[in-house]
Amino acid sequence: MKDFLSSLGLKEENTGTSTGRNFIENKSAKAITSHTPSDGSEIAKVYETTKEDYEQVIKSSQEAFKTWQMMPAPQRGEIVRQIGLKLRKYKEPLGKLVSFEMGKIYQEGLGEVQEMIDICDFAVGQSRMLYGKTMHSERPQHRMYEQWHPLGPVGVISAFNFPVAVYSWNAMIAAICGNTVIWKGSEKTPLCGVAVQNIIAEVLEENDLPEGIFSLITGAREAGEWMTTDKRIPLISATGSIPMGKQVGQTVAARLGKTILELGGNNAIIISKEADLEMAIRAIVFGAVGTAGQRCTSTRRLIIHEDVYDQLKERLVNIYKSIKIGDPLDSDTLVGPLIDQDAVDMMQNALKKVEEEGGNVVCGGDVLENMEGHYVKPAICEVENHYEIVQHETFAPILYLIKYSELDEALELHNGVVQGLSSSMFTLNMREMERFLSHRGSDCGIANINIGTSGAEIGGAFGGEKETGGGRESGSDAWKAYMRRQTNTINWGDELPLAQGIEFDV
Numbered sequence: 001m002k003d004f005l006s007s008l009g010l011k012e013e014n015t016g017t018s019t020g021r022n023f024i025e026n027k028s029a030k031a032i033t034s035h036t037p038s039d040g041s042e043i044a045k046v047y048e049t050t051k052e053d054y055e056q057v058i059k060s061s062q063e064a065f066k067t068w069q070m071m072p073a074p075q076r077g078e079i080v081r082q083i084g085l086k087l088r089k090y091k092e093p094l095g096k097l098v099s100f101e102m103g104k105i106y107q108e109g110l111g112e113v114q115e116m117i118d119i120c121d122f123a124v125g126q127s128r129m130l131y132g133k134t135m136h137s138e139r140p141q142h143r144m145y146e147q148w149h150p151l152g153p154v155g156v157i158s159a160f161n162f163p164v165a166v167y168s169w170n171a172m173i174a175a176i177c178g179n180t181v182i183w184k185g186s187e188k189t190p191l192c193g194v195a196v197q198n199i200i201a202e203v204l205e206e207n208d209l210p211e212g213i214f215s216l217i218t219g220a221r222e223a224g225e226w227m228t229t230d231k232r233i234p235l236i237s238a239t240g241s242i243p244m245g246k247q248v249g250q251t252v253a254a255r256l257g258k259t260i261l262e263l264g265g266n267n268a269i270i271i272s273k274e275a276d277l278e279m280a281i282r283a284i285v286f287g288a289v290g291t292a293g294q295r296c297t298s299t300r301r302l303i304i305h306e307d308v309y310d311q312l313k314e315r316l317v318n319i320y321k322s323i324k325i326g327d328p329l330d331s332d333t334l335v336g337p338l339i340d341q342d343a344v345d346m347m348q349n350a351l352k353k354v355e356e357e358g359g360n361v362v363c364g365g366d367v368l369e370n371m372e373g374h375y376v377k378p379a380i381c382e383v384e385n386h387y388e389i390v391q392h393e394t395f396a397p398i399l400y401l402i403k404y405s406e407l408d409e410a411l412e413l414h415n416g417v418v419q420g421l422s423s424s425m426f427t428l429n430m431r432e433m434e435r436f437l438s439h440r441g442s443d444c445g446i447a448n449i450n451i452g453t454s455g456a457e458i459g460g461a462f463g464g465e466k467e468t469g470g471g472r473e474s475g476s477d478a479w480k481a482y483m484r485r486q487t488n489t490i491n492w493g494d495e496l497p498l499a500q501g502i503e504f505d506v
């Protein structure tokens with residue numbers, strides 16, 4: 001076993017169920033074999049959670065909620081601060097594991113762990129700022145205010161492409177709010193879950209905290225469904241594809257539970273004829289090929305002004321020829337592998353559909369058969385926005401080029417998809433910028449000027465509109481989604497005036 005894996009406490013066989021410090025051994029359970037997409041070889045096994053073990057996890061999470069919610073929020077923040085310190089200690093091996101198990105390049109693996117550290121720091125500050133408003137009552141000698149209370153056990157279901165950061169955006173904020181957290185990561189990256197749980201367990205141990213504050217379960221869709229149908233989990237935060245979000249949203253709504261849904265994107269950049277093209281090119285290339293096109297914020301569509309279309313297309317095609325594709329742990333690599341063979345097949349099908357619908361593949365798209373692992377050449381295609389395939393998120397490095405002549409048309413094309421996550425415009429024209437950011441501009445949850453669509457800082461609320469699900473995570477006031485609001489009125493006088501002027505004698 002490689003050193004970085006054992007330094008994270010990983011073994012050949014791991015148990016994927018934990019109530020905090022304790023891992024529940026159950027070797028009669030099914031095992032998931034984790035492979036590295038870089039050469040397809042086996043890394044290690046993780047035993048899935050059984051229904052019986054799940055019950056134990058839920059019970060301990062409910063039990064821990066009784067004590068955790070009573071701990072003052074800044075003290076909960078102190079535990080999260082220590083988790084941030086531990087993550088600093090394990091940043092390198094954890095970043096390497098993310099790269100090895102998911103396939104993103106090492107620098108991006110480190111970046112993910114840095115995001116975990118950043119959200120811990122943010123959550124520590126937030127733990128002293130769970131503010132409610134005070135209102136002036138319309139009745140004399142009355143005081144009115146609102147408080148924010150924790151919800152209970154919060155379920156986090158996450159996707160393979162951000163196997164550690166998305167969990168921490170949810171878990172650290174949920175925890176300082178006084179909730180306990182149960183995490184089900186992706187079945188495609190089970191070792192990342194176990195490694196993070198091992199790191200958190202050290203902090204729980206050092207502080208002698210009860211079991212059940214941070215729990216882990218492992219499994220595929222069925223384990224996710226145990227959570228979504230479970231009335232004991234008042235909030236489910238789910239990150240993944242739109243079909244998954246539609247199922248989760250309906251299941252949780254049927255029991256009137258709460259959801260935070262963070263689903264797929266179909267992100268576009270508008271390139272004005274007044275864009276700084278040098279800056280735009282850097283943003284486009286990284287946005288489209290970074291993480292092999294497997295970010296929810298990856299740049300999928302370029303809506304280019306006709307005056308600069310040919311020039312930009314030619315530049316991009318030349319750059320695409322020299323993109324370094326290879327082992328994600330090699331420092332020269334810009335594009336690692338896709339997660340698995342299904343992802344490769346989906347990309348090939350998408351390229352076929354582009355041609356069937358009348359578009360053309362300008363460059364790339366080849367499967368690199370001579371390399372072990374799931375490597376492809378990023379592709380550029382000329383298309384029209386209304387093509388069925390362009391309307392879908394294909395989770396692979398395909399960049400669609402679309403031409404426009406008027407800004408109104410560009411905005412219509414831009415908003416003419418069902419997803420609404422991230423968006424951007426490159427222009428040096430102030431009117432165009434303001435228009436793009438106005439209510440008549442981008443309809444996305446994230447709208448940028450002169451930076452790309454890909455990635456986001458943890459300080460802002462992260463999420464998107466329309467079929468992206470409407471949820472917000474991470475910074476700004478996203479913490480409110482992990483709490484319940486209570487309005488309180490106190491009468492400090494000696495009369496009982498009723499609202500609406502109602503009078504009656506008793």
Ligand code: NAD
Pocket residue numbers: 157158159160161162166184185186187219220221223224225228239240241242244245247248262263264265295296297393395421463464468
């Ligand atoms: P996926 O939808 O296949 O799976 C995501 C998670 O949901 C996994 O843990 C899976 O086991 C679970 N799941 C699947 N069906 C379920 C069900 N019916 N009930 C409960 N759980 C269920 O997604 P993926 O392939 O792992 O990730 C890629 C997708 O995630 C892309 O669409 C991407 O855009 C999206 N994503 C969105 C964001 C965001 O913040 N908006 C961030 C990362 C990824």
